[in-house]
Amino acid sequence: MERVAVIGLGLIGGSLSLDIKEVFGSKIIGIDGSLENAEKALSLGIIDEISTIENLTNVDVVIIATPVDTVSEITKQVLNVISDDTLVFDVGSVKEEICLALENHPKRVNFVAAHPIAGTEFSGPDAAIRNLFRNKINILCDIDKSKKEISDKAFLIFEKLGMKLKFMKPAEHDRHIAYVSHLSHVSSFMLGKTVLEIEKDEQNIFDMAGSGFESTVRLAKSSPSTWTPIFTENKKNLLSSLDEYIKNLVEFRSSLKEGDKDEIFKMMKETNHLKEILNGINKNY
Amino acid sequence: MERVAVIGLGLIGGSLSLDIKEVFGSKIIGIDGSLENAEKALSLGIIDEISTIENLTNVDVVIIATPVDTVSEITKQVLNVISDDTLVFDVGSVKEEICLALENHPKRVNFVAAHPIAGTEFSGPDAAIRNLFRNKINILCDIDKSKKEISDKAFLIFEKLGMKLKFMKPAEHDRHIAYVSHLSHVSSFMLGKTVLEIEKDEQNIFDMAGSGFESTVRLAKSSPSTWTPIFTENKKNLLSSLDEYIKNLVEFRSSLKEGDKDEIFKMMKETNHLKEILNGINKNY
Secondary structure, three states, X not given: OOEEXXXXXXXXXXXXXXXXXXXXXXXXXXXXXXXXHHHHHHHOOOOOEEOOHHHHHHOOEEEEOOOHHHHHHHHHHHHHHOOOOOEEEEOXXXXXXXXXXXXXOOOHHHEEEEEEOOOOOOOOHHHOOOOOOOOOEEEEEOHHHOOHHHHHHHHHHHXXXXXXXXXXXXXXXXXXXXHHHHHHHXXXXXXXXHHHHHOOOHHHHHHHHHHOHHHHOXXXXXXXXHHHHHHHHOHHHHHHHHHHHHHHHHHHHHHHHOOOHHHHHHHHHHHOXXXXXXXXXXXXX | OOEEEEEOOOHHHHHHHHHHXXXXXXXXXXXOOOHHHHXXXXXXXXXXXXXXXXXXXXXXXXXXXOOHHHHHHHHHHHHHHOOOOOEEEEOOOOOHHXXXXXXXXXXXXXXXXXXXXXXXXXXXXXXXOOOOOOOOEEEEEOHHHXXXXXXXXXHHHHHHOXXXXXXXXXXXXXXXXXXXXXXXXXXXXXXXXXXXXXXXXXXXXXXXXXXXXXXXXXXXXXXXXXXXXXXXXXXXXXXXXXXXXXXXXXXXXXXXXXXXXXXXXXXXXXXXXXXXXXXXXXXXX
């Protein structure tokens, strides 16, 4: 793990760089479409040098942490130049498209499709932090399509960074993540949009935000550059989850309009079960 | 402030008791519809004795912290027994109905309609904590309908507990709070319901919750006994806010279906403005 390249120096790429540098003492080669980002990452000590994809002929690992609609194309370019023992992995939030796109690439065995479930609502090199991945789940898709030396190298990195591994088929991953993650983001963004449209007086939003609004719209601070491609790449699954969500809101609205307290109470009581499910998070980790 | 009665010994009533006891050295007289709750509050040291409304003839303050659909009736009973210099205030999340219901009561001048914007997703006497109200906004409605000695006494308590006061008409309060608080709760509860319905495998919810789901559904852990009456008491405003929210979700869905990346990006970018508004929370307090 002497030389590790990171393409995309935002929250995830930058945080991976910091951890890998600390844990393995690696030299980090940074690549970013924005020279400003790359230089900021260099000045923050996140990376050790700035380079380009063509120069990645002699590195141990390449991490692709760019917006999901660019991952397939960039990964192909990377696989075309790397050596036989270079591990390439991505960290994108949508997995079916990338796995399909690389299926027949001669260097497919060098690639691992990963999705570490970690992040904050912040973005860019400034948002990079140490230990972002400690005790977090990392979902690996189609791991049987990587050769053993490559998956072993990936497991070693993920383990040393404190991640817990979970294995899924790409389609299965995209379906689950649409409901549990992507829908949460849409829900939060649209809540924020609704309140901004109605509340012309921003002081009111500020004053009343402690009433539950602040945590519920936390995700609406997320980067549109990151999330627009995630939503469109996972369109099919996100549309289904949105349909279910809108259906439930319309049903709630109808119960409220009728003043059906029993039904409203029942819907909330059943949903309270999430308490036990989410408490597991603190219990097990 | 020697003798302070608190009716409704849950998160808000219990937390007020703890602070008032600490700050004013008051003796706290506790009343609750559930004897179990009252005894728990007594054993936790939140209150000093258990009593009933008929006995409140000789107290300095009565706080009404029961579910909002019971506040008007209980406040009337309290106003009927108290002395001329007793302050009575409620802490409910809906204000128009209560202000209307008490408008013509002969002791209306002893009443202050308050809504401290504070809370957690927990409930019951066990949930009571110290300093819950420090640096929080407390919205007072129709304060000109209280006599001066009474509003002065209320201001003193609120100030010593660290609250910042804001004044509104009841209808205005209910309209704003529907958008900023009540809609957040519905949004969160329905998100939780949608995910629970689809994800039969709870381990998946647990594993993926770090991806944004956990914070967005925090409010879905809230008490149905507290929130059912809030929603139904503020029905008119909540229906309007739900209509706006559903409209935005349907529009987002349509942009997603068409693959209109520019429009999706724009909606999110504009909503990002919440960052600056909410940052004020940390800046000013």
